Amino acid sequence: MKNFDINEDPHRRFNPLINEWVLVSPHRAKRPWQGQNETISTEELPKYDPTCYLCPGNVRANGMHNPAYESSFVFENDFAAMKQDEIIFEEDIKHTFFKAKPEQGISRVVCFSPRHDLTLPEMDVEGIETIIKTWQREYTDLGNIKYINHVQIFENKGSVMGCSNPHPHGQIWAQSSLPTQVEKTHNSLKSYYDKNKRTLLEDYVQAELKAESRIVIENDHFVALVPFWAIWPYETMIVSKRAISKITDFTAEESTAFAKILKQLTTKYDNLFNTSFPYSSGIHQAPTDGLLHPEWHFHMHFYPPLLRSATVKKFMVGYEMLGESQRDITPEKSAEILRQQSEEHYKNLVK
Amino acid sequence: MKNFDINEDPHRRFNPLINEWVLVSPHRAKRPWQGQNETISTEELPKYDPTCYLCPGNVRANGMHNPAYESSFVFENDFAAMKQDEIIFEEDIKHTFFKAKPEQGISRVVCFSPRHDLTLPEMDVEGIETIIKTWQREYTDLGNIKYINHVQIFENKGSVMGCSNPHPHGQIWAQSSLPTQVEKTHNSLKSYYDKNKRTLLEDYVQAELKAESRIVIENDHFVALVPFWAIWPYETMIVSKRAISKITDFTAEESTAFAKILKQLTTKYDNLFNTSFPYSSGIHQAPTDGLLHPEWHFHMHFYPPLLRSATVKKFMVGYEMLGESQRDITPEKSAEILRQQSEEHYKNLVK
Ligand SMILES: O=P(O)(O)O[C@H]1O[C@H](CO)[C@@H](O)[C@H](O)[C@H]1O
Ligand SMILES: O=P(O)(O)O[C@H]1O[C@H](CO)[C@@H](O)[C@H](O)[C@H]1O
Numbered sequence: 001m002k003n004f005d006i007n008e009d010p011h012r013r014f015n016p017l018i019n020e021w022v023l024v025s026p027h028r029a030k031r032p033w034q035g036q037n038e039t040i041s042t043e044e045l046p047k048y049d050p051t052c053y054l055c056p057g058n059v060r061a062n063g064m065h066n067p068a069y070e071s072s073f074v075f076e077n078d079f080a081a082m083k084q085d086e087i088i089f090e091e092d093i094k095h096t097f098f099k100a101k102p103e104q105g106i107s108r109v110v111c112f113s114p115r116h117d118l119t120l121p122e123m124d125v126e127g128i129e130t131i132i133k134t135w136q137r138e139y140t141d142l143g144n145i146k147y148i149n150h151v152q153i154f155e156n157k158g159s160v161m162g163c164s165n166p167h168p169h170g171q172i173w174a175q176s177s178l179p180t181q182v183e184k185t186h187n188s189l190k191s192y193y194d195k196n197k198r199t200l201l202e203d204y205v206q207a208e209l210k211a212e213s214r215i216v217i218e219n220d221h222f223v224a225l226v227p228f229w230a231i232w233p234y235e236t237m238i239v240s241k242r243a244i245s246k247i248t249d250f251t252a253e254e255s256t257a258f259a260k261i262l263k264q265l266t267t268k269y270d271n272l273f274n275t276s277f278p279y280s281s282g283i284h285q286a287p288t289d290g291l292l293h294p295e296w297h298f299h300m301h302f303y304p305p306l307l308r309s310a311t312v313k314k315f316m317v318g319y320e321m322l323g324e325s326q327r328d329i330t331p332e333k334s335a336e337i338l339r340q341q342s343e344e345h346y347k348n349l350v351k
Numbered sequence: 352m353k354n355f356d357i358n359e360d361p362h363r364r365f366n367p368l369i370n371e372w373v374l375v376s377p378h379r380a381k382r383p384w385q386g387q388n389e390t391i392s393t394e395e396l397p398k399y400d401p402t403c404y405l406c407p408g409n410v411r412a413n414g415m416h417n418p419a420y421e422s423s424f425v426f427e428n429d430f431a432a433m434k435q436d437e438i439i440f441e442e443d444i445k446h447t448f449f450k451a452k453p454e455q456g457i458s459r460v461v462c463f464s465p466r467h468d469l470t471l472p473e474m475d476v477e478g479i480e481t482i483i484k485t486w487q488r489e490y491t492d493l494g495n496i497k498y499i500n501h502v503q504i505f506e507n508k509g510s511v512m513g514c515s516n517p518h519p520h521g522q523i524w525a526q527s528s529l530p531t532q533v534e535k536t537h538n539s540l541k542s543y544y545d546k547n548k549r550t551l552l553e554d555y556v557q558a559e560l561k562a563e564s565r566i567v568i569e570n571d572h573f574v575a576l577v578p579f580w581a582i583w584p585y586e587t588m589i590v591s592k593r594a595i596s597k598i599t600d601f602t603a604e605e606s607t608a609f610a611k612i613l614k615q616l617t618t619k620y621d622n623l624f625n626t627s628f629p630y631s632s633g634i635h636q637a638p639t640d641g642l643l644h645p646e647w648h649f650h651m652h653f654y655p656p657l658l659r660s661a662t663v664k665k666f667m668v669g670y671e672m673l674g675e676s677q678r679d680i681t682p683e684k685s686a687e688i689l690r691q692q693s694e695e696h697y698k699n700l701v702k
Contacts, residue, residue: 001439011453013449102362104361228449318522
């Protein structure tokens with residue numbers, strides 16, 4: 001019998017944002033790896049690629065020409081997962097097992113800049129601020145559409161994350177329902193706010209700033225941290241210090257601070273394994289159902305798959321799919337490693 | 352405005368086993384794929400590989416020798432995610448945000464047979480029955496340990512599922528808590544049973560047999576089907592017709608019927624893309640907490656990643672991680688395609 005040591009002993013941690021547990025196995029990072037290695041492209045990309053359907057002036061799958069855009073550029077996804085058609089539907093309440101509902105939605109693609117080779121960490125702060133402005137405009141415009149109650153802004157970066165075009169871009173899927181994961185977070189935020197009259201993340205950020213060990217970057221308005229309950233090895237979350245419910249509530253100063261922390265965090269990510277670091281990222285913020293959402297607190301998740309190197313990822317498979325998410329390194333250790341990374345991009349460092 | 356057509360229009364379906372929705376985009380399978388292709392090994396494996404740490408007589412990472420085993424063989428995982436150590440722990444209830452608990456558990460590896468090259472679909476029914484007997488023994492033995500309340504039997508098959516050794520094997524992770532996903536299912540099964548005095552899956556199987564369209568294979572005791580709420584393109588579930596709460600309740604006839612349906616389903620899987628079909632599979636059954644669990648109903652999930660071919664998988668990334676699982680082909684279409692596959696393994700067919 002020994003006393004519990006959170007840095008050494010297998011344990012479960014609780015995620016109050018979605019009310020789920022994660023299994024943490026601190027000792028397990030030591031096991032040897034004989035499994036699949038990812039292939040990474042070390043190829044230098046050109047500034048403009050004539051075969052890229054996202055570059056300015058080029059033709060997309062549907063035959064349309066991209067304009068000669070100069071900052072960010074948004075268009076409707078040619079292969080959207082949802083459609084805008086209004087559908088007549090009568091719910092069949094007899095069906096316990098076959099419950100289905102049509103879903104209306106819009107998918108858009110957001111090219112970050114005309115440059116085929118310029119990822120977030122390599123852009124300047126001004127360029128990132130332009131993307132933030134684009135996200136704000138899209139959140140407002142899509143949110144104003146009557147049947148759109150949720151706007152999901154996200155990025156799949158890297159081929160290992162299913163991204164099929166290296167031209168830096170994100171996506172927006174806007175729809176009538178709150179998606180499953182967002183609904184879970186919504187319920188947690190709501191019940192915390194109803195009880196405490198403060199947002200859950202307002203209090204959480206303060207608790208993390210006090211604890212220090214999971215903080216990666218802090219500025220006047222935002223904190224980037226490895227959540228206590230992170231599931232991916234280098235998962236992080238950027239949270240606003242102020243209880244801001246949506247991206248359109250940013251002050252000018254907050255926009256700049258957000259652009260800066262985005263650049264710093266993604267630079268550290270790239271420096272970790274000297275590679276263009278793959279991840280899925282996305283913003284969670286207030287629904288666009290026309291109601292006030294004081295319980296909502298703006299945050300951005302980063303879910304990167306890499307574990308040991310640029311080519312060895314964490315597989316969320318068998319036990320994780322059937323049982324519970326499981327991680328092989330503590331969030332505190334991951335935060336420490338990320339903190340140690342330079343904020344100068346490795347490509348700019350003389351070798 | 353048009354009437355809802357579940358075969359054509361984007362919609363959400365509800366999964367009553369875990370109370371979550373999935374987004375279905377029937378039209379989306381048509382989009383072109385320019386993203387990452389998986390590498391598949393077409394290499395013929397030897398019956399015995401002197402460098403394999405799972406083959407009979409060989410040495411494992413920790414220096415131990417495998418016996419010259421002749422059917423299935425079980426050993427403790429050398430790099431277990433949990434440990435058996437009893438840990439002294441006092442819960443700190445003040446922590447709203449930093450909730451953690453030590454977790455005790457045991458991980459085992461189950462080699463399916465001495466043969467390095469023999470996957471489930473290629474084994475004979477008798478050989479599979481031996482694996483079932485092994486699962487039954489492990490479920491009983493592990494379940495009898497005082498602190499073990501849940502026994503998760505699963506298999507990661509294929510390098511794309513993080514499997515690091517092609518020697519056919521599964522794993523068992525047994526632990527003190529109900530893992531997150533199992534707890535969700537547990538709660539759903541319990542509330543259905545309390546209300547209806549029948550198990551949820553007993554009634555669901557009958558509804559599916561009546562509907563027919565999602566059935567892949569049926570025998571006297573088991574049904575293999577694509578659940579109405581499946582998230583993976585070719586996800587299936589094997590369910591017992593009788594309300595059996597755990598694998599140790601099988602009659603001799605049921606064991607044989609289960610072995611047969613396992614062989615048939617995995618053969619169809621291999622035939623789909625003429626490849627050794629990757630998946631994570633696992634059994635969900637009653638907890639081993641010493642209580643009776645009339646609400647539990649034995650079932651086995653298969654989560655295969657492939658979508659279009661042996662090399663193009665479905666990426667559960669951005670929207671799926673942040674929003675909701677999304678599928679590009681209807682479960683009915685997938686079931687039809689699986690039904691059409693031969694039950695004779697493609698390797699046995701003269702080309
Ligand atoms: O123990 P293995 O087979 O090496 O590991 C594999 O299965 C485990 C259980 O699903 C996962 O946690 C690992 O990420 C995966 O690589
Ligand atoms: O639309 P894309 O970028 O081609 O597709 C990618 O992102 C989508 C949203 O996360 C996923 O559903 C797809 O599986 C993935 O390949």
